[in-house]
Amino acid sequence: MELRHMRYFAVLAEELHFGRAAKRLHMAQPPLSQRIRDLEHELGVRLFDRRRPRIQLTEAGALLLEHVRPVLAGVETAREAMRRLQPGEAGVLRVGVPPDTKPPVLRTLTESFSRRAPDVLIDLHELTTEEQLVRLREGELDAGVVRHPADTVGLDSGPLARRDLGVVLREDHPCAQDEAPVRLRDLDGASLVIFPRVMAPQLYDHMLLTCRDGGFLPGAIRHARNPDFVHGLVLAGRGIHLNEPPTAPLAAGLVWRPLDGAPLAWLTSVVWVPTRQNEAIAAFTDAAGEGLTGAGHRPVDEVPDPPAGEAGAS
Template structure:
């Protein structure tokens, strides 16, 4: 007994007319009649009473229909479940975002993506830049939101978004100064630096330290932290200063954020993907991320070079 034969039977049982059933099934009437006869022969019962003017279910046909309906419904449910886990345009888009993604970006991202491609579910994973790049190349992600500079050889990238960094200081730090007054990197020299672990994004880590050195800031010590609460706790405890974009929400009491003079440091962010896997869903994701970053204060520029 083949599943398609059961579907033919169910449609005919609903229509009780071979012509209309054949039209619904996108097939000719003679093959449909033959499939129904094959099913009756296999089951050893007559499923329909046929006359020149009408088609009616027999008692056996009515009983079979009660068993067939939940089977077909279950198959449709299973098909939909499989469709939903397929990557790309008709399923789930698996994407990575940085752990410190601005809070404004995520709701913009999910709502904007659903508006552009309502048939695709977005599966967000909180991952560092290097974790995203590895999973993209292994086929475990379809797209990622990464920080530059990074090793994006062999990947395509959307527009580069720039967000200038400032410095988080204890309010009583000698360089804190009035709100809005820029701080020069060289004036921070010898202060300990609280920064993300190098393993999260090695090229970006080295780039930040190079810019600091070129700007005259040689940290007295380097301490690693990735959780914002831990970072702020270290700064409050006087264990270092921290370089980051302007905070989205008020900092804990005792901390202040000041811009850096000349804007020497910035988060450079873009969406990346494997060129051969590009599709409508990835394009929609890239557009939505760009929209979210712009809303969070990033300046959108040219596609990144990796």
């Protein structure tokens, strides 16, 4: 029994008139009559009593209708679910954001997106840059907020936003004794606490190259991704950490200082697969820009040319 035959049968069972049923199905009456006969022949029963002026369902027809209606309803539910997966069509937009995205950015982003695309549900996923790029190319995400440099070959990208980085130090570190910006070479020999390379390989390498070019060769490298663990390692004297200015007070015993000349920065943008470009992604790109701007990021075109070896975001 084919799905289309079930639909023909259900419409005729509702109309009990071949002409009206054919009109609803956008087909001629003779083919509809033939399809119903084929269905009756396949099932070995009469579904309609055609002997009366107005056709009626037989007992077998009424029983079949009870089984067909849930099937057709389930098919329509499945179709609607698939439609809702298409971003921008009163559906869901699946997006990735970096694990360390600040709460104010997420709040502004989601509120701004809701204003721009009220009929689209935003489905946020906490993913590293590398994880986002993989899922974008596999069709599991519609857009992502990634940090550069990154392998975005084959992807479209929105405007870059920049946030200068500084350094988190123990308060007894020599570079923490005044408010002056810290030169990278003044950190030479200190251990560096940094995100694991697998999270953003190109950014990781770029940051270490920038540190080397600035005269900072870490005495050791320790990997951590949870902010509390990172700060715990710094507080325990196990290294220094490079990051943007904190949005909340640091733990007692820690300080943040800017870097002299701003040699390092998070460079962040929204990226997407070109074939999936639509109004919902455009709305998300604008909303992400609003969230980043509110958190202190600046459009790159408002920033002077960076010094050689500048790093982007993770």
